[in-house]
Amino acid sequence: MLKIGVLVSGGGTNLQAIIDRINDGTITDTEIVSVVSNKENAYALERIKKYNIKGKCIKPRDYTTRQEFNFALRDHFISLGVDLILLAGYLVVLSEDFVRAFPNRIMNIHPSLIPAFCGNGYYGLKVHQGVIDRGIKVTGATVHFVDEGTDTGPIILQKAVEVEDNDTPEILQRRVMEEAEWTIYPEAVRLYAEDRIKIQGNRVIIT
Numbered sequence: 624m625l626k627i628g629v630l631v632s633g634g635g636t637n638l639q640a641i642i643d644r645i646n647d648g649t650i651t652d653t654e655i656v657s658v659v660s661n662k663e664n665a666y667a668l669e670r671i672k673k674y675n676i677k678g679k680c681i682k683p684r685d686y687t688t689r690q691e692f693n694f695a696l697r698d699h700f701i702s703l704g705v706d707l708i709l710l711a712g713y714l715v716v717l718s719e720d721f722v723r724a725f726p727n728r729i730m731n732i733h734p735s736l737i738p739a740f741c742g743n744g745y746y747g748l749k750v751h752q753g754v755i756d757r758g759i760k761v762t763g764a765t766v767h768f769v770d771e772g773t774d775t776g777p778i779i780l781q782k783a784v785e786v787e788d789n790d791t792p793e794i795l796q797r798r799v800m801e802e803a804e805w806t807i808y809p810e811a812v813r814l815y816a817e818d819r820i821k822i823q824g825n826r827v828i829i830t
């Protein structure tokens with residue numbers, strides 16, 4: 624059984640997509656054992672209640688240092704024997720200590736075609752605002768492994784999405800979610816659960 628821990632900050636639509644694929648049997652032999660948010664009012668924590676998935680809030684401001692916060696997060700997932708950690712709309716940049724505790728066992732979904740519109744300052748609607756301001760015609764989403772950098776880890780899957788002339792950031796965000804994020808993130812988890820993801824240097828090979 625693949626044990627998954629999920630880190631969230633907001634609405635939890637990517638978490639929901641993964642729960643749905645586990646529950647419909649697309650993703651097999653996999654269980655979400657913990658969902659942790661840095662925000663108490665994250666709707667993602669509301670979503671999990673009907674599935675009896677355990678939720679928890681671990682907030683940076685409850686710790687004296689960033690390192691102590693990351694240690695608390697790390698120790699929580701280690702205590703549960705988590706095999707894979709998914710960042711799903713999570714807006715806290717994790718420390719080297721945390722990342723090194725789970726080598727190539729942390730995934731993230733980013734709402735652009737990395738390396739475009741990513742890194743510090745690019746999250747949520749800010750990504751789509753940048754795409755629109757630049758006049759980009761094709762954007763998309765990326766699933767990648769998390770390393771010590773921000774959005775710099777090996778790319779697992781990407782999916783392109785058309786930008787329409789009258790798009791607002793909100794309209795474009797929804798299209799990228801519907802047409803890309805909610806498909807490629809569960810697919811990446813399925814491939815991982817089936818042990819079909821291999822890393823060669825900075826490249827990810829799907830077998």
Ligand SMILES: Nc1nc2c(c(=O)[nH]1)N[C@@H](CN(C=O)c1ccc(C(=O)N[C@@H](CCC(=O)O)C(=O)O)cc1)CN2
Nearest residue numbers: 714715716717733742743744745746770771772773774
């Ligand atoms: N070590 C890593 N940690 C995280 C990664 C990563 O790739 N490596 N991905 C991010 C998710 N993310 C993009 O996918 C991302 C999240 C947040 C930010 C950002 O600039 N955050 C702001 C604060 C935002 C807020 O609290 O409202 C900031 O740090 O100033 C950029 C990219 C998750 N962690």
Ligand SMILES: NCC(=O)N[C@@H]1O[C@H](COP(=O)([O-])[O-])[C@@H](O)[C@H]1O
Nearest residue numbers: 633634635636637711712734746747
């Ligand atoms: N850099 C990270 C980032 O911008 N993540 C983005 O936050 C949105 C909300 O996710 P959610 O509906 O799954 O909570 C999603 O579009 C996700 O790609």
